[in-house]
Amino acid sequence: MGILLRIIRMAAHYPARLSLAYITALAAIGFSMALPILFGRAIDTMVGQNPDNKLLFELDFRMADLAFFGVGILVVSLARGFCDFGRTYTTESLSQKVSFDCRNLLYDKLQNVSFAFHDKEHTGDLMSRATADVEAMRRFVNMGMIRSLDVVVRIIAIPAYLFTINWELALVSMVFVPAIVLRSAFVMRALRRKWLHVQEVMGESVTVLQENLAGMHVVKAFASENFERRKYNRKAEELRVEYFDAERMQGTNSAWMTLYFTFALGIILWLGGWQIIRGALTPGELAAFLLFLNQLTFPIRASAQIINTFSRAISSGQRLFNVLDTRSPVSERPNAADMGRPTGHVRFEKVGFAYEDRSPALREVNLDAKPGQVTAILGAPGSGKTTVVNLLPRFYDVTDGKITIDGSDIRDFTLQSLRHNVGIVHQDVYLFSANIRDNIGYGVKDATHEDIERAAKVAQLHDQIMALPNGYDTWVGERGTTLSGGQRQRLSIARTILIDPPVLILDDSTSSVDVETERQIHRAMVEVMKGRTTFVIAHRLSTVREADQILVLEKGNIVERGNHEELIRSGGIYQSIYELQLRPQEEVLLEASVPAMADGRAAL
Numbered sequence: 001m002g003i004l005l006r007i008i009r010m011a012a013h014y015p016a017r018l019s020l021a022y023i024t025a026l027a028a029i030g031f032s033m034a035l036p037i038l039f040g041r042a043i044d045t046m047v048g049q050n051p052d053n054k055l056l057f058e059l060d061f062r063m064a065d066l067a068f069f070g071v072g073i074l075v076v077s078l079a080r081g082f083c084d085f086g087r088t089y090t091t092e093s094l095s096q097k098v099s100f101d102c103r104n105l106l107y108d109k110l111q112n113v114s115f116a117f118h119d120k121e122h123t124g125d126l127m128s129r130a131t132a133d134v135e136a137m138r139r140f141v142n143m144g145m146i147r148s149l150d151v152v153v154r155i156i157a158i159p160a161y162l163f164t165i166n167w168e169l170a171l172v173s174m175v176f177v178p179a180i181v182l183r184s185a186f187v188m189r190a191l192r193r194k195w196l197h198v199q200e201v202m203g204e205s206v207t208v209l210q211e212n213l214a215g216m217h218v219v220k221a222f223a224s225e226n227f228e229r230r231k232y233n234r235k236a237e238e239l240r241v242e243y244f245d246a247e248r249m250q251g252t253n254s255a256w257m258t259l260y261f262t263f264a265l266g267i268i269l270w271l272g273g274w275q276i277i278r279g280a281l282t283p284g285e286l287a288a289f290l291l292f293l294n295q296l297t298f299p300i301r302a303s304a305q306i307i308n309t310f311s312r313a314i315s316s317g318q319r320l321f322n323v324l325d326t327r328s329p330v331s332e333r334p335n336a337a338d339m340g341r342p343t344g345h346v347r348f349e350k351v352g353f354a355y356e357d358r359s360p361a362l363r364e365v366n367l368d369a370k371p372g373q374v375t376a377i378l379g380a381p382g383s384g385k386t387t388v389v390n391l392l393p394r395f396y397d398v399t400d401g402k403i404t405i406d407g408s409d410i411r412d413f414t415l416q417s418l419r420h421n422v423g424i425v426h427q428d429v430y431l432f433s434a435n436i437r438d439n440i441g442y443g444v445k446d447a448t449h450e451d452i453e454r455a456a457k458v459a460q461l462h463d464q465i466m467a468l469p470n471g472y473d474t475w476v477g478e479r480g481t482t483l484s485g486g487q488r489q490r491l492s493i494a495r496t497i498l499i500d501p502p503v504l505i506l507d508d509s510t511s512s513v514d515v516e517t518e519r520q521i522h523r524a525m526v527e528v529m530k531g532r533t534t535f536v537i538a539h540r541l542s543t544v545r546e547a548d549q550i551l552v553l554e555k556g557n558i559v560e561r562g563n564h565e566e567l568i569r570s571g572g573i574y575q576s577i578y579e580l581q582l583r584p585q586e587e588v589l590l591e592a593s594v595p596a597m598a599d600g601r602a603a604l
Contacts, residue, residue, distance in 0.1 A: 003317040004310065004313060011145060033292070036287075103134055117328065122204075128206045129319050134316075134320065136195075136313055140317075147302060172271060196314075203319075337417075339421055342406040344372070347403070352365070363555075363556045372532065374529060375550075385553055391403060394411070437452055443496075501532065
């Protein structure tokens with residue numbers, strides 16, 4: 001029930017809408033309960049009863065009374081319709097407000113949690129929570145919170161009034177209530193477990209779909225369409241079976257509720273007729289009794305649906321609140337200060353780090369990068385290169401030691417000011433579905449066109465942009481699929497240049513591009529590194545040779561450090577990397593560039 005109370009508290013943030021929804025709901029109930037009374041009185045006005053309890057139609061029945069009841073029934077029906085509309089309008093408005101808040105709270109939370117959270121959560125499952133789970137909570141506000149009031153009031157008020165009409169018939173009609181209550185409690189527990197599993201399977205199916213769409217190039221490259229189709233079909237079939245089981249359980253419960261009511265109605269008709277024959281009940285009273293009993297069909301049938309709504313809300317709320325209650329290991333201190341613009345003196349002091357439930361990724365790492373220095377980081381996959389650069393903008397927090405910029409612990413600054421001063425150029429560039437101008441200006445919302453154009457020129461991209469039909473207004477497809485790999489990398493460089501960070505992190509890998517494009521990317525990288533403290537995950541000899549210091553990592557430890565000449569002379573791991581990887585790579589590039597230069601001279 002704690003989950004439902006949290007949802008109710010969210011709805012209580014809109015007291016005017018909530019109050020109006022309850023007021024109109026109660027008014028609608030009151031007007032609807034007045035109708036059977038008016039109908040009963042009208043029938044008794046038309047139907048008279050002689051002293052011998054024989055029914056006779058009175059030819060001189062009172063026309064004025066019938067007119068009064070007719071007008072009364074019309075007015076009450078109109079009032080009930082107006083209140084029903086008001087309840088529906090305010091309830092829908094309230095539920096949409098709660099849905100809006102839930103989605104925004106979830107989205108805000110996902111923006112602020114650390115990478116450690118995203119490392120273990122599937123994107124598809126998070127998308128399912130933002131859509132299907134939020135919708136289940138919205139339906140609870142609409143159906144559960146407001147409609148349940150209708151159910152509760154009718155279940156209490158109608159039987160109470162039935163006892164005032166005829167206590168014997170009322171007792172008979174209440175015989176089935178214990179069975180309904182017990183069955184409802186049992187079904188609600190079962191449905192809660194079932195819907196929780198349904199929501200989990202739905203999240204898994206969305207994950208499969210999301211991964212397939214994101215990796216469509218790989219799927220087609222390996223001709224794996226049939227494999228992917230079978231994989232999604234299996235998950236879709238599991239979802240279909242689980243969803244059907246939940247709906248079947250809810251439908252069966254609804255059918256039993258209707259059966260209880262229908263059986264009770266048949267008994268009431270028989271007993272009521274007998275009561276009229278022996279003069280203990282008037283036809284109008286029986287008509288009112290049956291109309292009230294008919295009004296009980298709504299709460300009885302709706303109770304099955306409301307139980308289903310409650311169960312889904314509990315399971316969905318549990319999934320949503322699990323995310324909202326997540327505590328990010330990376331958070332700002334209460335007195336965090338704005339960093340301003342540092343000179344860029346970066347120090348790692350005995351830094352240790354371990355990912356959750358894994359062995360340490362870094363062990364007592366010490367490094368000193370002075371302002372404007374270039375630090376190249378090398379090592380085998382899994383040696384800790386990426387971890388080092390991910391700690392600097394606080395994508396993760398160190399578990400031991402500290403990182404300082406200009407002598408101050410980076411945890412003393414706000415995350416926003418820190419990350420505005422640490423620019424990142426990834427190898428895997430992510431671009432948004434927007435035009436080129438918006439993608440370059442992503443980190444600086446008030447950037448002018450001149451600023452964006454200047455950044456593109458430094459990134460060696462301006463001429464190619466202007467060659468496009470729409471220039472900077474050219475639309476970039478999802479993840480930048482309309483641009484080449486080299487263009488995407490240079491656009492990422494331009495985006496970083498625009499924020500003008502004093503500290504820079506970049507990956508100089510330029511795979512899958514031709515020699516000329518690689519030269520352009522390298523020139524762009526050289527430009528962006530000027531005057532900045534730069535950390536490079538190095539893959540190219542030219543970058544390593546130009547670095548002020550080189551760090552060689554192995555199993556989370558810095559095993560070698562120095563410049564190119566010093567490390568070559570030492571004859572250690574760096575020399576092996578140089579001989580086996582860096583020098584052959586540079587020779588291949590040189591050989592590839594010679595024919596290109598010759599072709600250029602021939603063309604002249």
